[in-house]
Structure formats: C-alpha cells, structure tokens
Amino acid sequence: MRYKNLFFDLDDTLWAFSRNARDTFEEVYHKHELDRYFDSFDQFYAIYKRRNEELWVEYGDGQITKEELNSQRFFYPFQSVGVNDENLSKYFSDDFFAVITTKSGLMPSAKEVLEYLAPRYNLYILSNGFRELQSRKMCSAGIDSYFKKVVLSEDLGVMKPWPEIFHFALSATQSELRESLMIGDSWDADIVGANGVGMHQAFYNVAGRTKFAFRPTYIINDLKELTGFL
Structure with a gap:
C-alpha cells in the first residue's frame, strides 16, 4: 500500500469523547447537587452543548481565546437559569477537567x-x-x-x-x-x-x-x- x-x-x-464527556458531566453535576438549579441533568447538558458548539466555532475563527472559551462555556448554563455564581462555575470546570482525563x-x-x-x-x-x-x-x-x-x-x-x-x-x-x-x-x-x-x-x-x-x-x-x- x-x-x-x-x-x-x-x-x-x-x-x-461524546460518551466520556457526558459521563463526566453527569458525575460532576451530581457532585455539586445541581438539581437545585436545573430541572434535570438532561436540561443542564442540553444548554451546555448548544452554547459549547457556538463557542468552539468562535474559538476556531479566532474571535475568542482558549481561556474565554473555557470560562464562558461552563458559566453559561448557570447564567441561563439565573445563577451568577462564578465560583461555582470555576469549581465545576476544575472538577470536570480533573475527571475527564481519567475516562478510558x-x-x-x-x-x-x-x-x-x-x-x-x-x-x-x-x-x-x-x-x-x-x-x-x-x-x-x-x-x-x-x-x-x-x-x-x-x-x-x-x-x-x-x-x-x-x-x-x-x-x-x-x-x-x-x-x-x-x-x-x-x-x-x-x-x-x-x-x-x-x-x-x-x-x-x-x-x-x-x-x-x-x-x-x-x-x-x-x-x-x-x-x-x-
């Protein structure tokens, strides 16, 4: 050949990736007891995925930095339900990145x-x-x-x-x-x-x-x- x-x-x-990421999100979602803010994990994940796809296009076009991509995609779901807690978003993203690299x-x-x-x-x-x-x-x-x-x-x-x-x-x-x-x-x-x-x-x-x-x-x-x- x-x-x-x-x-x-x-x-x-x-x-x-799709399976490992969803598993990670669900694990971290329950760790942070986010049912306090969302109707279900599925609601949270649908909100995240939609905005994440948009932000990756912006990142690929050079409109935003890597740091802006990561901060905005994790904060957006919380903002969308009126939770403007940047610390919670940061703890959530830190846990996500720590866990996802362990998925096999x-x-x-x-x-x-x-x-x-x-x-x-x-x-x-x-x-x-x-x-x-x-x-x-x-x-x-x-x-x-x-x-x-x-x-x-x-x-x-x-x-x-x-x-x-x-x-x-x-x-x-x-x-x-x-x-x-x-x-x-x-x-x-x-x-x-x-x-x-x-x-x-x-x-x-x-x-x-x-x-x-x-x-x-x-x-x-x-x-x-x-x-x-x-």
Whole structure:
C-alpha cells in the first residue's frame, strides 16, 4: 500500500469523547447537587452543548481565546437559569477537567485496530484538543504507546480544517503528503481539511452522514474496516 503515515483524529475517532464527556458531566453535576438549579441533568447538558458548539466555532475563527472559551462555556448554563455564581462555575470546570482525563472509553475496536496498524505504519494524532488533556486521555485509555507523535492545533495556533495545521503536521512528522492518510469523524475538520491540501482521507461516518460535497477517498462505518485496505 502507498501509505506510510496515518494521521488520526482523537476525539470520537479513537477516544469516545461524546460518551466520556457526558459521563463526566453527569458525575460532576451530581457532585455539586445541581438539581437545585436545573430541572434535570438532561436540561443542564442540553444548554451546555448548544452554547459549547457556538463557542468552539468562535474559538476556531479566532474571535475568542482558549481561556474565554473555557470560562464562558461552563458559566453559561448557570447564567441561563439565573445563577451568577462564578465560583461555582470555576469549581465545576476544575472538577470536570480533573475527571475527564481519567475516562478510558474508546470507540469500538479502536485498540484492536491500532494493534494491527502500529507495526505497519507511522501513527500520529492530529487533534484540535488541548494539550493538557489529550495526552492524559490517551494514557488513561492505554493508547498513547501506539503513536509516534501528537500534533495539536495549539502547537501552531491554527485549527483543522485550516491548511496550515495539515502542512505543519506533515513537516513536524517528516511525512510526505502523497504517503499520508487522514482518518477522522469530523467531516468539516478532518475530511474537508485534508482534502483541501490534497491529502487522502478516511471518513469515519459515526453520525451516518448521507450527503457529501465530494467523495472522500474512503468511507468507513467501523474502525475495523481500515484493516481491509491498510
């Protein structure tokens, strides 16, 4: 096979971010007895998720800093129900970040597939996540040893899908574009981004997307499908 270098997204491609994050939020929600303020955990989490998605777009566009992203996304749910307690928000966010890095849930077959690929390819992580979290999450899940390098958007100050982060990752890992494949679950960040610099892509279609602006190099519905062509 022509590929030598495989670039993996981390969250919801290998590490089960959606499940691990929800579990963490629920654990910290009950620790702080937030039923005092919210009708249910589901109400709290729906409020958080909606605003969090908006703030990540603003962060990716350079409109807010990392610090503003983190302070606003945790404070917003409290503000939305009339609780203007910044200290409570800070305690909640501190507990969240302490707990989430201990979660070890992986996407189906992730470790099995990495075990197969690691002796055959150079494996790298290319993620928009924060450095203080990503490495610890990988260690907790027992997958850190499979990767030769972790490249994060924070290293450059530019997030996927911008082309600069892909060029930076290729340079940092001394990888040739024509020998590299991007594997990820985010259509916009991973697939559109890689396609934009001419890198082949394997779209992990976790959400069951049916409409595509272009045909990615590969579409997989299970990580095990990677072993069929790699």
